[in-house]
Every structure is written in structure tokens, then in C-alpha cells.
Amino acid sequence: MEITVGIDVSKAQLDVHVHPAGESFAVGNDEVGVAELVERLGKLIDLLGIGIEASGRYERLAVMELAAAGLPVVVLNPAQVRHYGQAIGQRAKTDPIDARLIALFVAAVRPQPRPMADAQTQELAALMQRRRQLVGMLATEKMRRQQAAPGAARVSIARSVSFLEDHLKDLDRHIDKTVRGTPVWREREDLLASVPGIGKTIARTLLAELPELGSLTPKQAAALVGLAPYTRQSGKWRGKTFIGGGRTAVRSALFMGALVAARYNPTLKAFRDRLVASGKPKLVALIATARKLLIILNAILRDAKPWRTA
Numbered sequence: 001m002e003i004t005v006g007i008d009v010s011k012a013q014l015d016v017h018v019h020p021a022g023e024s025f026a027v028g029n030d031e032v033g034v035a036e037l038v039e040r041l042g043k044l045i046d047l048l049g050i051g052i053e054a055s056g057r058y059e060r061l062a063v064m065e066l067a068a069a070g071l072p073v074v075v076l077n078p079a080q081v082r083h084y085g086q087a088i089g090q091r092a093k094t095d096p097i098d099a100r101l102i103a104l105f106v107a108a109v110r111p112q113p114r115p116m117a118d119a120q121t122q123e124l125a126a127l128m129q130r131r132r133q134l135v136g137m138l139a140t141e142k143m144r145r146q147q148a149a150p151g152a153a154r155v156s157i158a159r160s161v162s163f164l165e166d167h168l169k170d171l172d173r174h175i176d177k178t179v180r181g182t183p184v185w186r187e188r189e190d191l192l193a194s195v196p197g198i199g200k201t202i203a204r205t206l207l208a209e210l211p212e213l214g215s216l217t218p219k220q221a222a223a224l225v226g227l228a229p230y231t232r233q234s235g236k237w238r239g240k241t242f243i244g245g246g247r248t249a250v251r252s253a254l255f256m257g258a259l260v261a262a263r264y265n266p267t268l269k270a271f272r273d274r275l276v277a278s279g280k281p282k283l284v285a286l287i288a289t290a291r292k293l294l295i296i297l298n299a300i301l302r303d304a305k306p307w308r309t310a
Helices: 031-042 060-068 078-087 095-109 119-147 152-180 183-193 200-209 218-225 248-264 266-277 282-303
Strands: 003-009 013-019 023-028 047-053 073-076 230-234 237-242
Touching: 003 095, 013 031, 013 095, 023 031, 023 095, 031 060, 047 060, 047 078, 047 095, 060 073, 073 078, 073 095, 078 095, 119 152, 119 200, 119 248, 152 183, 152 200, 183 200, 183 282, 200 248, 218 248, 218 282, 248 266, 248 282, 266 282
Parallel strands: 003 047, 047 073
Antiparallel strands: 003 013, 013 023, 230 237
């Protein structure tokens, strides 16, 4: 009998449900609790999969330790689990009920576990996330400085801007040393940056947040990043096409790359211009350009060959 496990995550606790046995228990979301979780789940026979919803950061310790123990853990999109619950009429919501719903979702959908990023890649991802935070804070403080009247408040804001700029420079130097000092990353960064429109920041975001790039099919890559279009349709009615989900940081980086590539990359500029000339809205053309850019980058890493202008 195949067994699935659902884990609902909170800051302090992990609620666990084992299906179809119906067993539920909770452990602390800390090293001691996760060690107990790994030990208990490691004893299960015919374990098909362990589902845990992405919560931003609270699931990371459990996911890393379960993966390190060789257990089939998969991080799930909460929206997919929620929609599944609506489809089966699950309205009540508590942490134990959510854990059971996740276990049922894994049993029904059978999502495939993906290899977890190694510790070094996770550290790079944390550095790139911190960089995005600093850039956001710096932009906010510069806006405040621009709007502030002369006086002590404006001086304080100026000091904050100077501090953040220095901090960002230090972080960039550290990231640069980390990436350029790792031969595999250095090679992959050079391959990615060979494409007009891809600078260091975008390349390093891809290295950190999409380490699978180069081993994916075009459809898999688009789905992971949230650039795969889907349409709402019922009978003869056909709604608008949307994108969404996936890895937001990567998608945002690719949008910036697509904006630059639409000006300076001959191939992608021609592609984008052709879509606009055919009547596609500019935003739709940008999304399609970002998706095509992603597919190109995936092929470049797969073949280990830099960009060549046709």
C-alpha cells in the first residue's frame, strides 16, 4: 500500500499527516523536531512522497533534512493544494486538516520530487535575495531623499542612502568573489552572459534560483519560472490567457533581460517586433520574449555553447 505524507508548516511547528493510515502528529520546527520527523518518516515502507507547502522560509530546514536523508520530499505550490481542496469540497481549515489535504494531494497528483539545491547554491540564493532587499531599500530611501525638505531629516536620509550604497558594494564584491571563485559557476555565468541582454545580476539570479537550468525541457523551464501560459476556458467560452506561479525572482529577472534584449539582441528584437506588428499587446510580446529568452538560455547551458548571432 503506497503511503503519502502531508506536512503543514508554521514558524514553530510542523503538523504531519500519514495517508492512508490516518496517523497525525506534530513536531517542533527546529533541529530537534525535524530530526524526530526524519526518523519517523524514514521507517515508513512504500513511501510514495512527502508534500510540504512553500511558505517562504519556514519549510527550508525540514526540506533540507528530509532530502539529505534520501526521502522523496517535494515542495508544493500552496495555490495548487488549495484548488485541490476546493475541488474535493474541503472547506474547513486547521493545521492538521491542511496536513491531511496535502497528503491527499500528493496521493492524487503524484508530483515528482526534484533534486534539492546544494548548500552552496542555497547560500548564493540567500545572497541574491539579500541583494534584492538592499536594492529595494535603497530605491525607497532615494525617493524619500528626493521628496524631503532641507533639514535634519534629509541629512539623516542621505546618511542612510550612503550606508546602503556602501553595503550593496560590499555585498556585490562578496557575490563576485563567490561566483568567480567557483569554476562551474564561472563557466555557467560566462555562457549565460554571452547572450545580449543578460548581465551579471540576471545570470547570478539564474544560477542561484534556477540551478536546474540546462537540464530542463522548454515546457518544464517555462512552468518552473511561471512563464507557461494557461487559458480559462469552458465550452465555447474562452477567457484570457494568464501566466503565474513559479519562481518570482527568476521571472522578474527575465522580464528585465527581455526588455534589454528587445533593444540590443537582434534575434529577440526581431521576435518581439514581429509579435507587436501582428497586433499583440506590448505586454504579451514582452512575456513571449522572456519565455523565448529562457528557452535560449536553457539550450546554451545544455549544450555548453555560448551565444552566436545568426
